[in-house]
Amino acid sequence: MRYIGNKTRLLPFILRTLEKEKVEVGSVHDAFAGTASVSRALKAEGWRVCSSDLLMSSYVFQRAYVVADTAHPSIRDMADELAKVAPVRSFISRHFSPAGGSASEGRMYFTPENAGRIDASRETLECWRSAGRLGDDDYYLLLAAIIEGADRVANTAGVYASYMKRWQPNARRPFDIDPELPVAGRAPAQAYLMDAAEAAREVGEVDLLYIDPPYNSRQYVAYYHIPEILARGWSNGSPAIRGKVGLLAGEEGRSQWSHGRRVQKLFAGLLADSGAKWALISFNSEGHLKPEALQLLLGRASADGKVSHFTQRYRRYRADSDREGRRYHADIAIEHLYLVRLR
Numbered sequence: 001m002r003y004i005g006n007k008t009r010l011l012p013f014i015l016r017t018l019e020k021e022k023v024e025v026g027s028v029h030d031a032f033a034g035t036a037s038v039s040r041a042l043k044a045e046g047w048r049v050c051s052s053d054l055l056m057s058s059y060v061f062q063r064a065y066v067v068a069d070t071a072h073p074s075i076r077d078m079a080d081e082l083a084k085v086a087p088v089r090s091f092i093s094r095h096f097s098p099a100g101g102s103a104s105e106g107r108m109y110f111t112p113e114n115a116g117r118i119d120a121s122r123e124t125l126e127c128w129r130s131a132g133r134l135g136d137d138d139y140y141l142l143l144a145a146i147i148e149g150a151d152r153v154a155n156t157a158g159v160y161a162s163y164m165k166r167w168q169p170n171a172r173r174p175f176d177i178d179p180e181l182p183v184a185g186r187a188p189a190q191a192y193l194m195d196a197a198e199a200a201r202e203v204g205e206v207d208l209l210y211i212d213p214p215y216n217s218r219q220y221v222a223y224y225h226i227p228e229i230l231a232r233g234w235s236n237g238s239p240a241i242r243g244k245v246g247l248l249a250g251e252e253g254r255s256q257w258s259h260g261r262r263v264q265k266l267f268a269g270l271l272a273d274s275g276a277k278w279a280l281i282s283f284n285s286e287g288h289l290k291p292e293a294l295q296l297l298l299g300r301a302s303a304d305g306k307v308s309h310f311t312q313r314y315r316r317y318r319a320d321s322d323r324e325g326r327r328y329h330a331d332i333a334i335e336h337l338y339l340v341r342l343r
Contacts (some may be wrong), residue, residue, distance in 0.1 A: 001035055001061075001147070001148050001151045001222070001227070002151060002158040003034060003035045003036055004158075004159065004218065005034060005214075005221065005284075006035055006037055006211070007034075007037050007038050007212065007282065008035065008037045008316060010038065010100060010282075010312065010335055011041045011311060013310075013312045013335065013337070014038065014041070014337065015041060015045065015178065016280070017280070017310050017339065018103075018208075018280065021308060021339055022278075023207075023278055024044045024207070025033075025045060025047055026047065026048065026117075026162070026206070026207030026208065027046070027048040027050070027187075027206040027207050027208070027215040028042050028047045028048070028049055028050070028207065028208040028209070029048075029050045029051070029052070029053055029101065029200060029203045029206045029208070029209050029210065030042070030049060030050070030051040030052070030210045030212075030271065031196035031199065031200065031209060031210065031211050031212075031213075031274075031343075032052075032053060032196060032200065032211065032212045032213050032214070032257075033051040033053040033058050033061070033062050033066075033191075034053060034058055034220075035058070035061050036051060036058070036061040036065045036066050038210060038212065039051040039062065039065070039066045039189070040065045040066055042210075043066055043183070043185045044183060044185075046185075046186045046197060047208075048185070048187035048188070048189065049066050049185070049189040049190075050188070050189065050190045050191075050192070050201075051066055051189070051190070051191050051192070051204045052110050052190065052191070052192035052193075052194055052195075052196060052198075052199030052200075052219075053193070053197060053255075054193070054194070054255055055193075055221060055224070055228055055231075056184065056193065056253070056255050057147060057224060057227040057228045057230070057231040058230050059144050059191055059192075059193040059231070060140055060144050060147065060231045061144055061147075062145075062191035063136070063137070063140035063191050064137075064140040064141045064143070064144035064145075064179075064180070064182070065144065065180065065182065065189060066185075066189045067137070067140075067188075067189045067190065067191050067195075068090070068137040068140060068141055068182040069182055069183075069184040069185060069188075070137065070182060070184065071137065071138060071141055071179070071181050072134065072135075072138045072181055075138055075141060075179055075181070076179065078128075078134070078142065079142060079145060079177040079178065079179050080136070080140070082121040082124055082125060082146070082177050082179075082290070083116070083117065083149075083175070083176050083177040083267060085118050085120040085121055085124050086120060087113060087116025087119070087120050088116055088119050088120045088123065089116060089119070089120035090120075090123060090234070091119045091229070091234045091238055091239075092110065092114040092115045092119045092122070092150075092226075092229075092230075093112065093116050093119050094152060094245060095107065095241060095246050096109040096110055096115060096226060097109060097111065097112050097114075097115035098111075099112035099116070102237055107163060107165065107167065107245065107246060107284040107300070108155050108163045108237055109154055109155055109156065109160070109163045109175060109226060110150070110153065110154065110155065110171065111153075111155075111167065111171060111172065111294075113174075113175075113227070114150075114153045114171070114174070114175040115261070116181060117174075117175045118146065118149075118150050118175055118188060118297055121146050121195070122143075122146055122174075122178060122230060122233060123235070125139065125142055126235045127142060128236075131191035132287055137334070139144075141176070141179045141180070141182065142179055143230075143231065144179070144180070145177045145178055146230060147227045147230050147231060148178075149175055149177045150175065150226070150227070150230060151227065152170060152173070152175075152176075153171055153173055153175050154170075154171065154175075155167060155170075155171035155225070157167055157299070158224055159223040159224065160223060160224055160226045160227070160245070161222060161223050161245065162245060163245065164184075165324050168254055171336060179277060182262060190203075195256075195268045196211075196213070196257075197266070197269055198278070199275045200256065200270060200273045200274040200276075201273050203274075203275070204210045204275045205276075205318065206274075206275060206276045207269075207276065207277050207278060208276055208277070208278045208280060209274045209276035209278070209279045209280070209342075210272075210277070210279075210280050210281075210282075211262075211267075211270065211279060211280070211281045211282065212281075212282040213255075213257045213266075213267075213283075214255055214257045214258045215256065215311075216260075216286060216287065216288060217258050217259070217260065217314070218258060219252075219253075219254055219255065219258050220255070221248060221252070221253035221254055221255075222247055222248075225245075225247050225248045226246075228248060228253060229241075229248065231274065233281065234265055245340060255321065260288040263288045263289055264293065264297060267289075267293045267294070267297055268297060268301065271298075271301040271342060273303070274342065276342055276343075277340065277341065277342060277343060278338075278340070278341055278342065279298075279301070279338075279339070279340050279342055280338070280339050281294070281336075281337070281338040281339075282335060282336070282337060283335075283336045283337075284334070284335060284336070286333060288320070290308075291336055294308060294336075294338065295307050295338065297305075298338050298340045299340075301340060301342060302340040302341060302342070303340075303341045303342055303343050304341060306340070306341070307338055307340050308328060308338065308339040308341070309336065309337070310336070310337040310339075310340055311334050311335065311336055311337070312335050312336075312337075313332055313333070313334055313335075314332070314333060314334075314335060315332060315333075
């Protein structure tokens, strides 16, 4: 899935750093899991993974790509069946496609045909779960595939804070569902739908705490509100939405880490609450904290006062182009990795 801050391209850098610094494979808490790319990579390397995030969409990815070790032998047939269910005009159609008429206020996130199929597959999956047709692992594998399939045909530039005013080629393609088959881990994984510090207290002692927090004032629940709506579903009542693009109303899913003045205190609190031996921190050059300030904070938390610092340049994610009122500082960003021994 297209996701700001996704670490897929930086995974070799992260894994190489752990190996170089001789941090042995053990247990890890991925405190800001996002699309679970780092958790998945660590699981593949043999780590026992605990992951957490505030967003339900992230929890779905964690359950599908990290917790699940096996899938039903017929899961691809189930996915095909879901994709072929007759379209219905339900929540996504009414609010995020032109099929909704005045209710959608002309929101062109999905073509009417794709919106109807997304609605049908999401509601059918929920019915299957209620009827006991599939277990939790298969439910989350298929739900993750629905969210990923919807993202492939979303008429956006990569985030859902706005939609394109003309149909893009990808938006005209038919919605499909292609579940990723899980890979068994060496040890059972766990996923937590909660704040990072709260999850750290719940997880307890681990060998490594991986921290990849929001870098700036961007709220992911706003940039990815439609994947979040698909993750939550609407079988127990329609989500409350607001505004021109149909953002989720309320404070659920909003992170305190997106407020610059609070980040330093939150960092210190998370490091104190964690029972980890080591902490590995990913931080972007565009983040709230300057590298010098973060290194000072980590030095205070370090058991021996040492902070290992590594950097790698990469091409930053751009959801749109430069225009009047918005100018990106650079196409290249610097990823900072800090490694400290906590206890």
